Amino acid sequence: xxxxxxxxxxxxxxxxxxxxxxxxxxxxxxxxxxxxxxxxxxxxxxxxxxxxxxxxxxxxxxxxxxxxxxxxxxxxxxxxxxxxxxxxxxxxxxxxxxxxxxxxxxxxxxxxxxxxxxxxxxxxxxxxxxxxxxxxxxxxxxxxxxxxxxxxxxxxxxxxxxxxxxxxxxxxxxxxxxxxxxxxxxxxxxxxxxxxxxxxxxxxxxxxxxxxxxxxxxxxxxxxxxxxxxxxxxxxxxxxxxxxxxxxxxxxxxxxxxxxxxxxxxxxxxxxxxxxxxxxxxxxxxxxxxxxxxxxxxxxxxxxxxxxxxxxxxxxxxxxxxxxxxxxxxxxxxxxxxxxxxxxxxxxxxxxxxxxxxxxxxxxxxxxxxxxxxxxxxxxxxxxxxxxxxxxxxxxxxxxxxxxxxxxxxxxxxxxxxxxxxxxxxxxxxxxxxxxxxxxxxxxxxxxxxxxxxxxxxxxxxxxxxxxxxxxxxxxxxxxxxxxxxxxxxxxxxxxxxxxxxxxxxxxxxxxxxxxxxxxxxxxxxxxxxxxxxxxxxxxxxxxxxxxxxxxxxxxxxxxxxxxxxxxxxxxxxxxxxxxxxxxxxxxxxxxxxxxxxxxxxxxxxxxxxxxxxxxxxxxxxxxxxxxxxxxxxxxxxxxxxxxxxxxxxxxxxxxxxxxxxxxxxxxxxxxxxxxxxxxxxxxxxxxxxxxxxxxxxxxxxxxxxxxxxxxxxxxxxxxxxxxxxxxxxxxxxxxxxxxxxxxxxxxxxxxxxxxxxxxxxxxxxxxxxxxxxxxxxxxxxxxxxx
Amino acid sequence: xxxxxxxxxxxxxxxxxxxxxxxxxxxxxxxxxxxxxxxxxxxxxxxxxxxxxxxxxxxxxxxxxxxxxxxxxxxxxxxxxxxxxxxxxxxxxxxxxxxxxxxxxxxxxxxxxxxxxxxxxxxxxxxxxxxxxxxxxxxxxxxxxxxxxxxxxxxxxxxxxxxxxxxxxxxxxxxxxxxxxxxxxxx
Numbered sequence: 001x002x003x004x005x006x007x008x009x010x011x012x013x014x015x016x017x018x019x020x021x022x023x024x025x026x027x028x029x030x031x032x033x034x035x036x037x038x039x040x041x042x043x044x045x046x047x048x049x050x051x052x053x054x055x056x057x058x059x060x061x062x063x064x065x066x067x068x069x070x071x072x073x074x075x076x077x078x079x080x081x082x083x084x085x086x087x088x089x090x091x092x093x094x095x096x097x098x099x100x101x102x103x104x105x106x107x108x109x110x111x112x113x114x115x116x117x118x119x120x121x122x123x124x125x126x127x128x129x130x131x132x133x134x135x136x137x138x139x140x141x142x143x144x145x146x147x148x149x150x151x152x153x154x155x156x157x158x159x160x161x162x163x164x165x166x167x168x169x170x171x172x173x174x175x176x177x178x179x180x181x182x183x184x185x186x187x188x189x190x191x192x193x194x195x196x197x198x199x200x201x202x203x204x205x206x207x208x209x210x211x212x213x214x215x216x217x218x219x220x221x222x223x224x225x226x227x228x229x230x231x232x233x234x235x236x237x238x239x240x241x242x243x244x245x246x247x248x249x250x251x252x253x254x255x256x257x258x259x260x261x262x263x264x265x266x267x268x269x270x271x272x273x274x275x276x277x278x279x280x281x282x283x284x285x286x287x288x289x290x291x292x293x294x295x296x297x298x299x300x301x302x303x304x305x306x307x308x309x310x311x312x313x314x315x316x317x318x319x320x321x322x323x324x325x326x327x328x329x330x331x332x333x334x335x336x337x338x339x340x341x342x343x344x345x346x347x348x349x350x351x352x353x354x355x356x357x358x359x360x361x362x363x364x365x366x367x368x369x370x371x372x373x374x375x376x377x378x379x380x381x382x383x384x385x386x387x388x389x390x391x392x393x394x395x396x397x398x399x400x401x402x403x404x405x406x407x408x409x410x411x412x413x414x415x416x417x418x419x420x421x422x423x424x425x426x427x428x429x430x431x432x433x434x435x436x437x438x439x440x441x442x443x444x445x446x447x448x449x450x451x452x453x454x455x456x457x458x459x460x461x462x463x464x465x466x467x468x469x470x471x472x473x474x475x476x477x478x479x480x481x482x483x484x485x486x487x488x489x490x491x492x493x494x495x496x497x498x499x500x501x502x503x504x505x506x507x508x509x510x511x512x513x514x515x516x517x518x519x520x521x522x523x524x525x526x527x528x529x530x531x532x533x534x535x536x537x538x539x540x541x542x543x544x545x546x547x548x549x550x551x552x553x554x555x556x557x558x559x560x561x562x563x564x565x566x567x568x569x570x571x572x573x574x575x576x577x578x579x580x581x582x583x584x585x586x587x588x589x590x591x592x593x594x595x596x597x598x599x600x601x602x603x604x605x606x607x608x609x610x611x612x613x614x615x616x617x618x619x620x621x622x623x624x625x626x627x628x629x630x631x632x633x634x635x636x637x638x639x640x641x642x643x644x645x646x647x648x649x650x651x652x653x654x655x656x657x658x659x660x661x662x663x664x665x666x667x668x669x670x671x672x673x674x675x676x677x678x679x680x681x682x683x684x685x686x687x688x689x690x691x692x693x694x695x696x697x698x699x700x701x702x703x704x705x706x707x708x709x710x711x712x713x714x715x716x717x718x719x720x721x722x723x724x725x726x727x728x729x730x731x732x733x734x735x736x737x738x739x740x741x742x743x744x745x746x747x748x749x750x751x752x753x754x755x756x757x758x759x760x761x762x763x764x765x766x767x768x769x770x771x772x773x774x775x776x777x778x779x780x781x782x783x784x785x786x787x
Numbered sequence: 788x789x790x791x792x793x794x795x796x797x798x799x800x801x802x803x804x805x806x807x808x809x810x811x812x813x814x815x816x817x818x819x820x821x822x823x824x825x826x827x828x829x830x831x832x833x834x835x836x837x838x839x840x841x842x843x844x845x846x847x848x849x850x851x852x853x854x855x856x857x858x859x860x861x862x863x864x865x866x867x868x869x870x871x872x873x874x875x876x877x878x879x880x881x882x883x884x885x886x887x888x889x890x891x892x893x894x895x896x897x898x899x900x901x902x903x904x905x906x907x908x909x910x911x912x913x914x915x916x917x918x919x920x921x922x923x924x925x926x927x928x929x930x931x932x933x934x935x936x937x938x939x940x941x942x943x944x945x946x947x948x949x950x951x952x953x954x955x956x957x958x959x960x961x962x963x964x965x966x967x968x969x970x971x972x973x974x
Binding site: 166167170171172173174176177178180184185243244248373374375376381382383385386388389390391393394395396397398399401403406407409410413414416420649650651652759763765766767770 | 802803805806807808850851853854855856857867876877879880883885889890892893896897898902915918919922923924926927931934935938939942943945946947948956959960961962963964965966967968969970971972973
């Protein structure tokens with residue numbers, strides 16, 4: 001059936017009712033309306049009546065440019081059947097919906113894909129899925145014949161791609177599986193493939209082939225690795241249960257924990273290979289009688305563990321496995337076969353540098369990728385639409401969890417409406433002043449608390465220096481970590497209490513403010529502790545092994561952090577639930593505090609990064625801790641908690657916490673490491689850098705050694721002198737980075753403008769369309785009346 | 788498991804693997820899940836492409852779907868005749884689209900079809916009302932529901948014709964990075 005502007009005189013085509021799913025016929029949504037209209041027209045005497053098909057009313061906007069949705073035949077605009085038939089075959093009705101249109105669309109896409117995005121010539125452009133007004137041939141014809149043509153063309157195009165590209169395209173097509181298998185079958189016939197190759201070889205361009213080859217090779221490698229890893233991962237079913245009962249928000253905490261676990265395990269590998277393993281194979285001479293193992297070592301890290309591979313002090317400062325020492329008469333000595341001298345200080349320095357560098361690059365890369373996926377230009381608009389369409393978590397599988405989600409969504413929508421209504425009514429000046437006063441007061445209290453904690457920790461640390469702990473009383477060493485962990489545990493509860501005073505409009509803002517305050521507290525406390533270690537302890541422990549002490553301190557902090565997290569889980573979740581069950585009848589379980597727990601993970605990871613230089617086995621401790629934490633948190637979650645009521649934009653929040661892991665956390669640890677390497681004098685009685693002024697000097701010594709070695713490796717000292725020592729390179733790199741950032745900002749600004757213009761254009765096109773429809777309708781009306 | 792399965796021919800498994808986002812092992816696992824829904828109905832030999840459909844009631848009682856307020860629409864969208872009774876192809880298709888690896892455009896297309904209750908290829912206000920009612924279990928007042936629908940149309944309707952087309956919907960999905968993680972069923 002071809003639809004042209006000339007309206008057929010008799011409605012013979014309505015005698016046979018088309019099937020609703022027969023896409024060659026008129027689009028079935030209009031079928032109803034056309035029938036209704038025909039009946040209405042018939043009732044007024046001009047046509048034979050047809051049966052009225054009941055069903056939900058199709059909605060069209062009313063004439064006169066008012067945009068009302070009018071349900072029901074009484075409110076429906078009286079478009080004539082002829083108009084409706086034309087409307088039914090508009091290109092926008094068929095794009096993405098009918099098979100033919102999908103195939104056309106994908107044919108066009110495949111073609112563009114293979115031609116490197118070169119724009120096809122205007123004249124040669126065939127009838128695409130959306131013919132523009134250029135092709136004024138208005139014989140729009142979604143018949144089976146054209147679909148077959150397009151399908152044959154699509155198959156030919158598919159044959160021109162490699163197998164992996166074909167698969168990628170096939171998987172992404174919104175067709176049914178049977179259709180895809182047919183397409184795949186047709187495009188894989190050998191003769192067809194040959195034909196495809198011959199025909200298309202001329203059109204291929206080398207660069208697109210290479211690019212897609214690389215991309216798909218990496219993609220397949222990634223998929224292969226992922227499937228291999230997912231077979232290895234022991235927690236797939238657990239994560240599915242957590243996601244099913246608590247949703248994506250709580251799941252994001254456990255995924256973050258898993259990521260940290262894997263990254264710590266990977267961090268451990270080079271440490272074990274290059275530092276710990278080698279030193280364990282060549283143990284140094286014992287410095288004195290080894291203390292006996294009492295259970296306290298597991299908490300304090302001192303005692304039995306002091307002279308083991310665990311700490312910096314154990315490592316030798318000379319080249320291991322050196323075949324012979326310099327004989328006193330200056331004669332040369334020839335190394336025996338199979339002797340591999342291993343320069344321990346150099347290995348220590350380089351391994352630490354390499355792992356920090358790799359970790360930094362990985363973090364920045366994943367942060368930038370996460371940012372790119374979760375932030376879009378203009379993504380803050382449209383919160384209602386996003387709440388309605390994107391917040392139902394399909395992973396949720398339990399009835400009670402589903403009901404909870406529905407309750408949460410109801411609350412969320414009510415809050416959004418209330419917020420909107422509040423914005424409609426601007427607050428009075430008095431109200432605004434009052435609100436500002438409350439905000440200022442709360443912030444002042446929070447900052448005062450932070451300052452108080454900071455001063456407290458500082459004085460306490462000074463006290464610890466003034467009165468050093470006696471050797472028998474090693475429990476005293478635990479007091480500082482205890483105090484800091486206690487502050488980290490209790491102060492956030494105080495913040496939560498204060499936050500109830502300031503009633504924020506948007507719940508997301510509340511989360512951000514809470515995270516900010518918590519982060520400030522932890523950052524300031526850690527900053528004071530770092531100053532205490534590198535600034536004061538080094539001076540206080542002159543003549544002793546201060547690096548060992550700092551390593552042990554960090555071990556103690558990690559262990560205390562774990563203990564207090566367990567206590568928090570116990571009291572914050574289990575006891576709370578028991579108390580609330582007894583006291584209030586509502587049986588409301590405590591919510592799982594995602595932000596607080598994530599920050600605690602980041603804090604623990606910062607401690608690990610701070611301590612890796614002085615305690616190379618600290619990542620192993622962290623791995624063990626994270627493993628135990630996973631099971632404890634999971635058990636507590638299942639037994640005691642419920643999903644948070646507030647909306648948690650999982651994607652944004654993951655990006656935010658990844659950024660927090662990168663910037664304050666990793667950057668702080670890197671600064672600590674750099675100042676330890678470049679500025680502080682290593683102790684002269686222990687460790688790989690005993691005889692040097694700074695740890696970095698080991699590198700300088702090696703470069704000097706290379707310079708003496710001969711002309712063949714002279715490029716290395718040259719690189720060192722002119723690129724690393726020279727600050728000009730750093731200035732250049734920083735300037736380039738700033739330029740790139742500035743350019744990107746300008747590009748984003750330009751994109752925002754383009755988006756605004758395109759939105760306006762869409763709106764105008766919509767108005768044009770309505771205008772044309774109404775004009776069309778008036779033409780037919782006149783025609784009807786004149787008949 | 789190895790190569791001892793007799794349910795599919797090697798070519799069939801290859802075809803399924805290439806057309807969905809699942810590996811061979813996952814496809815076999817899904818087949819056994821499908822078969823468990825109606826053991827007496829589903830043959831254990833699919834080499835002859837039997838034309839068997841599992842009725843909607845059994846699909847809707849799967850643990851992954853039974854508490855989802857949109858389960859009927861999901862089954863209708865992915866079934867062949869739009870009535871909710873699914874063949875194995877439909878079943879695999881459904882879980883492939885809802886899996887982690889499906890791209891955003893594909894998911895957006897099917898999400899649009901799911902939320903289009905009257906199948907007229909536009910999400911009109913009536914469709915939105917149905918969606919919001921199911922999302923909130925009918926506990927919002929009528930006035931609130933219509934206010935929410937109005938605001939959604941305000942925000943997402945690009946050409947101001949009072950309803951959302953597929954392009955409007957896809958445009959809105961682009962601005963919601965959470966969509967990929969929420970429109971996901973783990974099986």
